[in-house]
Structure formats: structure tokens, C-alpha cells
Amino acid sequence: MSPDYAKVSLASAMSLGLSRGRMYRGAVNRCVNLLVHYEEGCAANCAYCGLARKRPGRYLEKSFIHVDWPLFSMDRIIEAIRARPPYVTRACISMITNGRCPGHTLEMTRRLRSEADIPVSILVSPTVLRDGDLSAMKNAGADKIGVALDLATEGLFEKYRGKGVSGPHRWSRYWEILKQGLEVFGPFNVGAHLMVGMGETEEEMVRLMDRLFHMGAVSHLFSFFAETGSALAERPQPPWPVYLRIQLARYVIEERLSSHEEMSFDEEGRILDFGLASDLLESVIRLGEPFMTTGCLGPDGKVACNRPFGNCLPDVRQWNYPYRPNDEETALILEGLLPGREKYLRQGGAG
Numbered sequence: 001m002s003p004d005y006a007k008v009s010l011a012s013a014m015s016l017g018l019s020r021g022r023m024y025r026g027a028v029n030r031c032v033n034l035l036v037h038y039e040e041g042c043a044a045n046c047a048y049c050g051l052a053r054k055r056p057g058r059y060l061e062k063s064f065i066h067v068d069w070p071l072f073s074m075d076r077i078i079e080a081i082r083a084r085p086p087y088v089t090r091a092c093i094s095m096i097t098n099g100r101c102p103g104h105t106l107e108m109t110r111r112l113r114s115e116a117d118i119p120v121s122i123l124v125s126p127t128v129l130r131d132g133d134l135s136a137m138k139n140a141g142a143d144k145i146g147v148a149l150d151l152a153t154e155g156l157f158e159k160y161r162g163k164g165v166s167g168p169h170r171w172s173r174y175w176e177i178l179k180q181g182l183e184v185f186g187p188f189n190v191g192a193h194l195m196v197g198m199g200e201t202e203e204e205m206v207r208l209m210d211r212l213f214h215m216g217a218v219s220h221l222f223s224f225f226a227e228t229g230s231a232l233a234e235r236p237q238p239p240w241p242v243y244l245r246i247q248l249a250r251y252v253i254e255e256r257l258s259s260h261e262e263m264s265f266d267e268e269g270r271i272l273d274f275g276l277a278s279d280l281l282e283s284v285i286r287l288g289e290p291f292m293t294t295g296c297l298g299p300d301g302k303v304a305c306n307r308p309f310g311n312c313l314p315d316v317r318q319w320n321y322p323y324r325p326n327d328e329e330t331a332l333i334l335e336g337l338l339p340g341r342e343k344y345l346r347q348g349g350a351g
């Protein structure tokens, strides 16, 4: 169990040579995503989560964000990180809701920093953090944290993580830790995990991303992707164009090209206008970058935590590209966002 052992996402294990396999289009995982491991697992019961207490199965075998997490000793993980390929630029420890977790996370952070010399993020569990834990994490060597708000509104948070599922999490506590995190780690070193497809409107998600950005926090987007056997096993993924619109909105907000105030929405909260001239909007879409996974950056300023295929199955249509979309994928994205546009151009439209 942790702190001597940790679960490693299958994609990370493949990048480090700990597990065998090949990924679609040669995708690589640039972050070593670790998850603490305890026999008793997580005490929370989030409706969408593979690790939820009431999801059937042993913690050891439970999938998380839809992928397997094989267990390795920290000695073996550190040895593999020391021999890592150059594209692996960060490690992250995901906490769970378990009282033993904060102290062990510190110990694991210290080892990763001192023995493997790799930047470390911690995906914190606000519910089990005590006063001083965030500062202790920074002192142990972590330079970024993630806070999994996950839901866009307090009502949805309560429904899927709080009282609605007899869970221990509270919206106010998550915000308190997010604000404390900004004080301890500084602007743009705190990422909020946000999940699209939980019943929020596009406008609610855009308003939240705008608020976070103006506080100094960045949005790390996920799409809902049902875990077998979880309380929401039958819920579909958000429609692809909806997710593309939210990704594009995040990009234009964080690149300071637009804001919630400059965008317009219909009566059901769908984005009607991104607040950009249409030719600029199209060139931003063609960059492909807005649709790539968002997560903690590596020292090179590029996204390290690119979580290949954590949100969808490998295909040309992806709910987070772990690499820059190619021409075929970009054409599909453009068609998803501006239906008819690609066909018009192919037929010799003026552009």
C-alpha cells in the first residue's frame, strides 16, 4: 500500500516501459500519473467515479477515468522515472478520500523530487486536507496542484458528490482549498478539473472557466465517460460538438481572446457566438490546439498531463486529443463546430 506502492495509469506505465502496449497514432503520455493505493480504497461515493465506495469490486481492480491502473512499488516507479524518455516531463500523485493519504502523499512527493528529479503535481482531496497541508506539499517539492471541482454548479456538486450520494464532499470546501492553493502555489499553478456532460449548460461552464481564469486558476477539461458498474453507467458522453464548443471557449478565455461577457448564448445556455470575428475564430479552430488535452504543464511550457484516451476510445473523433489533431481530425472538428463549412470550402467557396 502507499506510500510504498502506487497505482500507475496504464498509459503512464507504457510510457515508462513498465507495461507493454502501443497507443493509437503513436500517442505518448507525457506525465506519470500515480494514484495512491489502500486496501480499503476511497471513502467517497461520487456518482461518476470508478473508485466510488459503492461501485462493486475491490479497490485494487477498479478502473479510474476508464483506464486500468496497475500497481507498482515506488522503488520500481522511481527507477523507471530516472530512466524516463525525454517527453515525460512531470509526475502527478492523485489523492483519494482517505485520512492516511495526506502524510503519505508528502512522503511520495519528497521521494519523487529527491530520487527522480521530476516536477510533481498533486491532485488534492480537499475533504481530507488539514491546515498546513498545502504548504507542506509545496515544501516537499510539489509546484502545482489540481482541485477536482468536476461539477459546474453547487447544485450538481451536491447531487453527484455530496448529499445526493451520501458523500462527504462539500462545494464550499473545494473552493476554500482552491483559493488557499492559489495563495500557496501562485497564479496559474492551480488547475481546476471540470467535467462536461453532467447536466450543466454551456453557459454555466463558460461562466465558471471565466471566473477561475480571473482568479488565476486554469481549467483542465474532462468529458463525462461512463464507468461500467458506476451509478451513472448508463449516462451517455456529452455530444461531441458540445464538448468542442466548451474546449474552444476555454481556449479563447485563457488566451485572452474573449470572455464570458463577450460571448452570447441562446435561451438554453448554448454558445451562439464566441465573441470573435469569424475569420479569427476559424483560424483558432484550425490551430488544433484548443482541442488538445488541458492539464498541468511541464518545464517546457507544453501540457505534460495529456491523459491519452482517458475520456473516449481511440478514434478520429476524440473528446481530448493527446497530440495535435491532424488534417483529417481538424476537418472533422471544423465540421462539428461550423457545420457545412468544410463542404463549402471543398466546393470552391470563397472562404
Ligand code: SF4
Binding pocket: 031, 033, 091, 092, 093, 121, 122, 123, 145, 146, 147, 191, 193, 220, 294, 295, 296, 305
Ligand atoms: S492536470 Fe495536473 S493535477 Fe490534474 S491529474 Fe494532471 S498533472 Fe495531476
